[in-house]
Amino acid sequence: MIDSDGSILGVTRMIHITDYEFFHEQDYYTPGDSGSPVYKTAHGNIGVAICYDRHYPEYMRALALNGADIVFVPQAGASGEWTEGLYEAEMRVASFQNGYFTALCNRVGVEENLTFAGESFVCNPTGEIIARGKSEEEDIAYAEIDYSLVDNSYAKKLFLRDRRPVLYENWFKADGIK
Numbered sequence: 001m002i003d004s005d006g007s008i009l010g011v012t013r014m015i016h017i018t019d020y021e022f023f024h025e026q027d028y029y030t031p032g033d034s035g036s037p038v039y040k041t042a043h044g045n046i047g048v049a050i051c052y053d054r055h056y057p058e059y060m061r062a063l064a065l066n067g068a069d070i071v072f073v074p075q076a077g078a079s080g081e082w083t084e085g086l087y088e089a090e091m092r093v094a095s096f097q098n099g100y101f102t103a104l105c106n107r108v109g110v111e112e113n114l115t116f117a118g119e120s121f122v123c124n125p126t127g128e129i130i131a132r133g134k135s136e137e138e139d140i141a142y143a144e145i146d147y148s149l150v151d152n153s154y155a156k157k158l159f160l161r162d163r164r165p166v167l168y169e170n171w172f173k174a175d176g177i178k
Contacts, residue, residue, distance in 0.1 A: 001039040001046065009039040014050035015059060025052070036062035044069040044147055047100075051075040054090055054104070057097075064098035064160060069150050071100055076107040079117040079136060088121065088129060096127035099155025101145055108138055125153035 001009040013032025017025050036059055038047045047068035053059045054073050063071050071094070077087060091102040101124055108118035120133035122143040131143035150156065 001037075001041070001048070003039075004042045009041065010034075010037055012037055012048040012050065014053055016052045016056055018052045036066055038063060038066040038068045044145070047071040049073045051077075054094070057094070060094040060098055064100060064155065068098075068100045069147055070145065071098075071102050073102060073104040075104065077117050078114045081117075087119070088123075091121070091123050092127040092129065095123040095125050096153075097155055097159060099125045099150055099153035099160065101125060101143075101150070103141075103143070106133075108136060125149045125155065 001012065003009050011034055013034045014029060015032045015036075017029045017031050019026040032050075036047065038045050045067045047063035047066065047070070049059060049063065049071055051074065054075065060071070073091065087104060087106070091104050095102045101122060103120070103122045105120045106118055107116040109116050115136060117135060118133055118137055118139060119135050120139070120141050121129050122131040122141060124130050124146075126149070131141040133139040133141040
Protein backbone atom coordinates (compact mmCIF):
# COMPACT_ATOMS: atom_id res chain seq x y z
CA MET A 1 0.00 0.00 0.00
CA ILE A 2 1.41 3.33 -1.07
CA ASP A 3 -0.01 6.50 0.52
CA SER A 4 -0.69 9.69 -1.45
CA ASP A 5 2.69 11.13 -0.40
CA GLY A 6 4.50 8.12 -1.88
CA SER A 7 5.32 6.47 1.45
CA ILE A 8 5.00 2.70 1.63
CA LEU A 9 2.56 1.74 4.37
CA GLY A 10 2.79 -2.03 4.09
CA VAL A 11 2.16 -5.14 2.04
CA THR A 12 -0.95 -7.27 1.62
CA ARG A 13 -0.57 -10.77 0.22
CA MET A 14 -3.31 -13.03 -1.13
CA ILE A 15 -4.15 -15.58 1.59
CA HIS A 16 -6.31 -18.06 -0.32
CA ILE A 17 -4.90 -19.55 -3.53
CA THR A 18 -7.18 -21.34 -5.98
CA ASP A 19 -6.69 -24.18 -8.42
CA TYR A 20 -9.25 -24.97 -11.13
CA GLU A 21 -9.54 -24.87 -14.91
CA PHE A 22 -7.51 -21.94 -16.35
CA PHE A 23 -6.66 -20.73 -12.83
CA HIS A 24 -3.87 -23.01 -11.59
CA GLU A 25 -2.60 -20.35 -9.22
CA GLN A 26 -1.19 -22.80 -6.68
CA ASP A 27 1.49 -23.55 -9.28
CA TYR A 28 2.92 -20.04 -9.09
CA TYR A 29 1.64 -18.24 -5.96
CA THR A 30 2.58 -18.89 -2.36
CA PRO A 31 -0.19 -18.23 0.16
CA GLY A 32 0.30 -14.95 1.97
CA ASP A 33 1.16 -14.57 5.61
CA SER A 34 0.38 -10.89 6.14
CA GLY A 35 -3.06 -11.36 7.72
CA SER A 36 -5.75 -8.80 6.90
CA PRO A 37 -4.06 -5.42 7.38
CA VAL A 38 -5.89 -2.13 7.11
CA TYR A 39 -3.85 0.92 6.25
CA LYS A 40 -4.47 4.40 7.66
CA THR A 41 -4.08 6.63 4.61
CA ALA A 42 -4.71 10.25 3.77
CA HIS A 43 -7.95 9.05 2.17
CA GLY A 44 -9.33 6.74 4.84
CA ASN A 45 -8.63 3.31 6.27
CA ILE A 46 -8.05 0.98 3.34
CA GLY A 47 -8.14 -2.80 3.27
CA VAL A 48 -7.33 -5.06 0.33
CA ALA A 49 -8.89 -8.43 -0.55
CA ILE A 50 -6.87 -9.80 -3.44
CA CYS A 51 -8.96 -11.68 -6.01
CA TYR A 52 -9.91 -15.08 -4.53
CA ASP A 53 -9.82 -13.74 -0.94
CA ARG A 54 -13.14 -11.96 -1.62
CA HIS A 55 -14.92 -15.33 -1.47
CA TYR A 56 -14.05 -15.78 2.21
CA PRO A 57 -16.50 -14.02 4.54
CA GLU A 58 -14.09 -14.44 7.45
CA TYR A 59 -11.43 -12.48 5.57
CA MET A 60 -13.89 -9.75 4.62
CA ARG A 61 -15.09 -9.56 8.26
CA ALA A 62 -11.50 -9.36 9.53
CA LEU A 63 -10.99 -6.24 7.39
CA ALA A 64 -14.04 -4.65 9.07
CA LEU A 65 -12.80 -5.61 12.53
CA ASN A 66 -9.43 -4.07 11.64
CA GLY A 67 -11.16 -0.78 10.84
CA ALA A 68 -11.54 -0.66 7.03
CA ASP A 69 -13.61 2.19 5.59
CA ILE A 70 -13.15 0.85 2.07
CA VAL A 71 -11.90 -2.48 0.72
CA PHE A 72 -10.30 -2.65 -2.70
CA VAL A 73 -10.60 -5.96 -4.52
CA PRO A 74 -8.15 -6.26 -7.42
CA GLN A 75 -9.02 -9.35 -9.40
CA ALA A 76 -8.78 -11.14 -12.73
CA GLY A 77 -12.34 -12.37 -13.24
CA ALA A 78 -13.22 -13.95 -16.57
CA SER A 79 -16.48 -13.48 -18.44
CA GLY A 80 -18.78 -16.40 -17.65
CA GLU A 81 -16.49 -17.70 -14.89
CA TRP A 82 -19.22 -17.47 -12.26
CA THR A 83 -22.98 -17.11 -12.28
CA GLU A 84 -24.14 -13.75 -13.68
CA GLY A 85 -24.24 -11.12 -10.93
CA LEU A 86 -22.24 -13.13 -8.40
CA TYR A 87 -19.34 -10.65 -8.11
CA GLU A 88 -21.82 -7.89 -7.44
CA ALA A 89 -23.80 -9.95 -4.94
CA GLU A 90 -20.67 -10.84 -2.98
CA MET A 91 -19.47 -7.26 -2.76
CA ARG A 92 -22.90 -5.84 -1.98
CA VAL A 93 -23.33 -8.30 0.89
CA ALA A 94 -19.78 -7.74 2.17
CA SER A 95 -20.34 -3.97 2.15
CA PHE A 96 -23.67 -4.28 3.95
CA GLN A 97 -22.62 -6.89 6.53
CA ASN A 98 -19.31 -5.20 7.33
CA GLY A 99 -20.17 -1.51 7.03
CA TYR A 100 -17.60 -0.39 4.47
CA PHE A 101 -17.33 0.54 0.83
CA THR A 102 -16.02 -2.07 -1.60
CA ALA A 103 -14.35 -1.32 -4.91
CA LEU A 104 -13.92 -4.36 -7.13
CA CYS A 105 -11.31 -3.58 -9.79
CA ASN A 106 -11.43 -6.25 -12.49
CA ARG A 107 -8.98 -6.97 -15.25
CA VAL A 108 -10.05 -6.56 -18.87
CA GLY A 109 -8.73 -8.09 -22.10
CA VAL A 110 -8.07 -11.49 -23.67
CA GLU A 111 -5.39 -14.00 -22.71
CA GLU A 112 -5.27 -17.49 -24.21
CA ASN A 113 -8.70 -19.06 -23.51
CA LEU A 114 -9.97 -16.32 -21.20
CA THR A 115 -11.77 -13.04 -21.75
CA PHE A 116 -11.53 -10.89 -18.64
CA ALA A 117 -14.82 -9.17 -17.89
CA GLY A 118 -13.94 -5.68 -16.74
CA GLU A 119 -17.17 -4.47 -15.10
CA SER A 120 -15.41 -2.91 -12.10
CA PHE A 121 -17.81 -1.35 -9.59
CA VAL A 122 -18.10 0.34 -6.21
CA CYS A 123 -20.62 -0.44 -3.44
CA ASN A 124 -21.51 1.70 -0.46
CA PRO A 125 -22.12 0.35 3.08
CA THR A 126 -25.83 -0.13 2.37
CA GLY A 127 -24.91 -2.59 -0.42
CA GLU A 128 -25.90 -0.21 -3.20
CA ILE A 129 -23.76 -0.07 -6.34
CA ILE A 130 -22.76 3.57 -6.78
CA ALA A 131 -20.41 3.30 -9.78
CA ARG A 132 -19.86 0.79 -12.55
CA GLY A 133 -17.30 0.31 -15.32
CA LYS A 134 -17.95 -1.01 -18.80
CA SER A 135 -18.06 -4.69 -19.68
CA GLU A 136 -15.04 -6.12 -21.53
CA GLU A 137 -13.64 -2.63 -22.22
CA GLU A 138 -11.02 -0.53 -20.50
CA ASP A 139 -12.81 1.99 -18.35
CA ILE A 140 -12.54 3.95 -15.12
CA ALA A 141 -15.39 3.91 -12.59
CA TYR A 142 -15.62 7.06 -10.47
CA ALA A 143 -17.48 7.22 -7.17
CA GLU A 144 -17.89 9.80 -4.43
CA ILE A 145 -17.09 8.26 -1.05
CA ASP A 146 -18.99 9.65 1.94
CA TYR A 147 -17.36 8.10 5.01
CA SER A 148 -20.29 9.15 7.21
CA LEU A 149 -22.11 6.19 5.61
CA VAL A 150 -19.54 3.89 7.25
CA ASP A 151 -20.16 5.25 10.75
CA ASN A 152 -23.93 5.17 10.25
CA SER A 153 -24.08 1.73 8.63
CA TYR A 154 -26.18 -1.12 10.01
CA ALA A 155 -22.98 -3.07 10.47
CA LYS A 156 -21.40 -0.44 12.74
CA LYS A 157 -24.62 0.26 14.64
CA LEU A 158 -25.83 -3.34 14.95
CA PHE A 159 -24.01 -6.27 13.37
CA LEU A 160 -20.47 -5.66 14.65
CA ARG A 161 -21.80 -4.48 18.01
CA ASP A 162 -23.91 -7.60 18.54
CA ARG A 163 -21.29 -10.19 17.59
CA ARG A 164 -20.56 -12.98 20.11
CA PRO A 165 -17.02 -14.06 19.21
CA VAL A 166 -16.55 -16.03 22.43
CA LEU A 167 -18.99 -18.58 20.98
CA TYR A 168 -17.46 -18.69 17.49
CA GLU A 169 -14.17 -20.21 18.64
CA ASN A 170 -15.78 -23.61 19.17
CA TRP A 171 -17.77 -23.55 15.92
CA PHE A 172 -14.80 -24.02 13.65
CA LYS A 173 -12.57 -27.05 13.59
CA ALA A 174 -9.40 -27.09 11.52
CA ASP A 175 -10.27 -30.53 10.17
CA GLY A 176 -14.06 -29.97 10.08
CA ILE A 177 -14.52 -30.33 6.31
CA LYS A 178 -13.45 -33.60 4.78
